[in-house]
Amino acid sequence: MKNRLRVLRAEREWSQADLAERLEVSRQSVNAIETGKYDPSLPLAFKLARLFETTIEAIFSDEK
Amino acid sequence: MICKTSNPAVRRYLRRLLGTMLLYAASLAVAIVVFVHFRPTGVPAYALAVLPAIALIGVLVVFGLYLAEEKDEFQRLIGVQSMLCGIGGTLAVTTVWGFLESFVHAPHMNPIHDFAIFWVFVGISLPVLQARYK
Numbered sequence: 001m002k003n004r005l006r007v008l009r010a011e012r013e014w015s016q017a018d019l020a021e022r023l024e025v026s027r028q029s030v031n032a033i034e035t036g037k038y039d040p041s042l043p044l045a046f047k048l049a050r051l052f053e054t055t056i057e058a059i060f061s062d063e064k
Numbered sequence: 065m066i067c068k069t070s071n072p073a074v075r076r077y078l079r080r081l082l083g084t085m086l087l088y089a090a091s092l093a094v095a096i097v098v099f100v101h102f103r104p105t106g107v108p109a110y111a112l113a114v115l116p117a118i119a120l121i122g123v124l125v126v127f128g129l130y131l132a133e134e135k136d137e138f139q140r141l142i143g144v145q146s147m148l149c150g151i152g153g154t155l156a157v158t159t160v161w162g163f164l165e166s167f168v169h170a171p172h173m174n175p176i177h178d179f180a181i182f183w184v185f186v187g188i189s190l191p192v193l194q195a196r197y198k
Contacts, residue, residue, distance in 0.1 A: 024136075025135075025139075026136050028197065029136055029138035031197075032138055038138055044137060
């Protein structure tokens with residue numbers, strides 16, 4: 001699954017560690033999601049959407 | 065999972081693991097001393113023989129508690145996958161060894177080693193899995 005996490009994070013000038021702290025997950029988790037190697041659960045996707053004040057669809061897309 | 069961690073679930077896991085391992089060492093020492101010097105029989109002998117195993121089973125419970133308490137779903141996934149590698153690796157090794165024992169008279173492997181084999185596979189798979197997601 002593709003995502004815009006890196007872009008959204010860059011817009012706010014957050015490091016992976018900053019985002020991880022806000023999500024209460026490890027930096028490795030943020031990296032795995034960002035690189036598309038791990039798809040987050042629905043609750044974590046909602047948490048991301050709330051954090052970036054957008055929708056899940058605006059962050060993730062199912063195109064390959 | 066490293067020793068210097070801010071993750072409370074990992075800290076609790078390491079504390080509990082240390083306690084369980086100390087309990088294992090103590091129960092094993094007691095069992096050895098009692099069996100060597102007092103040669104117990106019957107129910108006390110069975111109970112004493114099982115004591116170190118109960119402490120080792122506690123290690124599995126401790127890992128289960130870690131998985132239940134870990135709030136980071138990705139770290140939970142890594143933990144579960146490493147456990148699956150441990151189970152698969154142990155089954156593979158003991159199955160192969162079982163056939164070797166049956167057909168080519170390989171020396172008998174005490175099932176007590178299964179636990180160590182399991183954790184060796186878990187220990188090997190953890191960094192491999194973590195590297196896979198980098």
